[in-house]
Amino acid sequence: MAVLERCGLPRSMPPLLVVGVLAALTSIVLAVLHLSTPEAAADKPLVIEPAAAGAPGTTVVTSKRAQVLSITMVTRNRWAAGWSDCTSGPICKYAAVIDRDGARATSPEWPVPYATIRSGTEAIAVAPPPEGTLEGGATMMYRLTYDGPLLTKLRYRLPTTTFGKDEVLTDQIVPGRIVVVDPEESTVRMLQGRGTRSPVCDGTGRCWMLSGIGRTDIVWTDDGGKTWGARSLDTHNQLGRLAVSPDGKTLVTTQVTVTDTGQTVAKMEMSTDRGANWKTVQNPPPSLNAAPLALDDGTALMLGGPAGARPRLYRLQDGTAQLHGGYPGDLAELEGDSHLMYGFEIPRRRTTEVVLSTDQGNTWSKFAPR
Structure with missing residues (x-):
């Protein structure tokens, strides 16, 4: 009592x-x-000081033979770039640089290439596990906040068939698989289900992917993977390319055939009404160096040309592909939207610069993302 x-x-x-x-x-x-025990604390993100996580990545980025491997741009002053150095030792070293509104930071070294992805209004870098699977070593996330750089160990979650609207889908972390990254909760997991590669989510919330074994289908979901729609792209190949405009209305699909000279375009189709109707593109380039870039105005840009030749810039409009002027050099990829399109160059020796355009490819400028 x-x-x-x-x-x-x-x-x-x-x-x-x-x-x-x-x-x-x-x-x-x-x-x-219970809340004070280590088991309960395990659900909290593990934040690591970059300086304590390994060798500084600046030695990779500033190496005489450093090369740009990837670039993701949200704006001209918000981007993440992956770098490599394969000449300073017996094994390659990798690092990432992030710019946030003029402030820059470099990640620690990592034994495999960083994947650069977009999360909302920021660009982040993810260091995949060296084993190429989410069942092995750690997966790290590097981002730059207004309080400084943040290196976080991502917690592994069980595979899932669904995902949230604020989560990021990428096929750049585990080869041949789509991974779901939740930057706010610091978690990562495999996505099981219809899609297996090339995920892209448009501004309406619909997410598109490619799928199929021995064939290629386009699949899409409006409810985070609970239900799916599908359309056959190629019944004989597992290779294909997909481009979706930010508003989700313009789609470009490409069937790719592998030949002795490389990957050639077998068929290209385009839709400007969210996939309800399709047209076969006339006079497409013989081969594509990267997936086309679909725009909200019902057009698309692409890099292509004869196999093995210097790539040229093409504009796809009204169901026809034509050469487009203003291209500055040897672009290896083309990303972005009508306001900002970009890619990194592949010159004869090494790649150190990114080119960008803010007027749909009419004029271009360059910068080194480090």
């Missing part, structure tokens, strides 16, 4: 009610103790 008085309870309470109160107090104490 003294315990009851210390808890502010009268001695006159019925015995059964007293037992219930004591049981509730015991549950609260046990819950507090």
